[in-house]
Amino acid sequence: MTLFQRLKNFFLALCVRRYRWPAMDITLPGGQHLHLVGSIHMGTYGMSPLPELLLHKLRHADALIVEADIAGSDSPFDNLPPAAPLEERLNPQILSQLEQTLQTLSLSREEFEQRPAWHIALVLQATQAQRLGLRPEYGVDYQLLQEAQQHQISVLELEGTTSQLDILRQLPDDGVELLQDTLTHWHENARLLQVMMSWWLETPPAAELLSLPSTFSQPLHDVLMHQRNQAWCDRLFALPPGRYVVAAGALHLYGDGNLPALLQQRMAQ
Numbered sequence: 001m002t003l004f005q006r007l008k009n010f011f012l013a014l015c016v017r018r019y020r021w022p023a024m025d026i027t028l029p030g031g032q033h034l035h036l037v038g039s040i041h042m043g044t045y046g047m048s049p050l051p052e053l054l055l056h057k058l059r060h061a062d063a064l065i066v067e068a069d070i071a072g073s074d075s076p077f078d079n080l081p082p083a084a085p086l087e088e089r090l091n092p093q094i095l096s097q098l099e100q101t102l103q104t105l106s107l108s109r110e111e112f113e114q115r116p117a118w119h120i121a122l123v124l125q126a127t128q129a130q131r132l133g134l135r136p137e138y139g140v141d142y143q144l145l146q147e148a149q150q151h152q153i154s155v156l157e158l159e160g161t162t163s164q165l166d167i168l169r170q171l172p173d174d175g176v177e178l179l180q181d182t183l184t185h186w187h188e189n190a191r192l193l194q195v196m197m198s199w200w201l202e203t204p205p206a207a208e209l210l211s212l213p214s215t216f217s218q219p220l221h222d223v224l225m226h227q228r229n230q231a232w233c234d235r236l237f238a239l240p241p242g243r244y245v246v247a248a249g250a251l252h253l254y255g256d257g258n259l260p261a262l263l264q265q266r267m268a269q
Contacts, residue, residue: 021051022196022204022250026263031241035061036260038204038250040196041070042129043138047200050143054245062242063154064144067249068161071145076161077122082114089117089174097183105131118168118175121182125189132193140200141247156239158232158248167223177220185215196250205254226257233262 017025022038035057040047049055058064086095086109098120102109105127112120136142148155171178182189192215199205216224229252236246252259 019051019053019204021054022199022253023054024253024260026260028237028239028263029267030237030239032236032239033243034236034263035243035245036253037140037144037245037247038196038199038253039066039140039144039247040134040193040200040250041139041141042126042134042136043140043143043200044133044135044197045138047140047197048138048143050140050147055147057243058144058147058153058245059151060243061153061245063156063244064148065156065158065236065244065246066141066145067158067247068164069145069155069157070142070161071149071155076165077119080116080119083116083174084114086113090176090179094176094180094183098179101183101186116169116174117179118171121175121179122168124179124182128186128190129193132190134193134197144245144247156244158235158246159228167228171220171223177217178224181216181220188215199250221256225252225255228252229257229259229262232259233266236263237266 024036026034026036028034037054083089086098090098098112099109101124102112105124107127112123115123145155147153168175168178232248232252236244248259
């Protein structure tokens with residue numbers, strides 16, 4: 001590819017059409033036309049049905065691409081081996097924070113005693129979202145998957161539930177850092193959820209002006225965000241030519257090391 005072609009592709013990628021949901025269009029050099037959608041995995045009643053124009057794009061796409069196909073009923077967290085008691089795994093400060101949060105949510109410590117720390121973090125995050133009125137059946141990727149199934153549109157995965165589980169199980173110290181970040185940034189997480197809901201219910205963000213609070217430590221951000229974005233970038237470049245609706249978690253589309261920026265950097269090389 002010539003320098004002129006690389007520059008042309010780069011600047012074309014920067015020509016962003018505004019939608020009334022968080023999304024952007026990027027065309028890769030191989031003829032892959034991507035409609036990147038900032039998904040929220042749990043949503044509210046007001047987020048259903050999805051915008052008709054988005055559904056129109058999906059119905060005319062060659063495939064829907066999601067992080068993982070969650071349309072099935074099986075949970076990837078079934079049959080996790082029991083962990084050691086919490087007192088043996090958590091320092092007194094984190095254990096105290098956890099007990100206070102569980103008490104606030106009217107949850108029993110006994111229920112979490114032998115769960116991995118990363119799993120406790122995920123359950124707490126999901127419970128927090130539910131207390132804010134969010135439900136899985138109104139999640140953006142879930143609704144897109146239902147629409148794809150109804151119209152017999154192919155579904156591709158960026159990584160799949162097995163890979164996601166592997167990433168979590170490979171976190172150092174049983175994922176204690178993820179649990180600590182969840183507890184420390186509890187109120188910031190709630191505000192961030194409300195902000196992302198507003199992107200779908202009110203006004204989508206302008207990516208170039210967006211500033212989001214950090215609720216991950218840098219090592220966790222590298223593992224859970226940046227490294228996954230890099231792998232997804234490789235996956236999208238390897239697609240055959242065609243039109244694709246790509247539903248990735250909204251935080252993967254904005255902030256440091258986001259997926260659109262990585263795609264644009266690759267095209268400019």
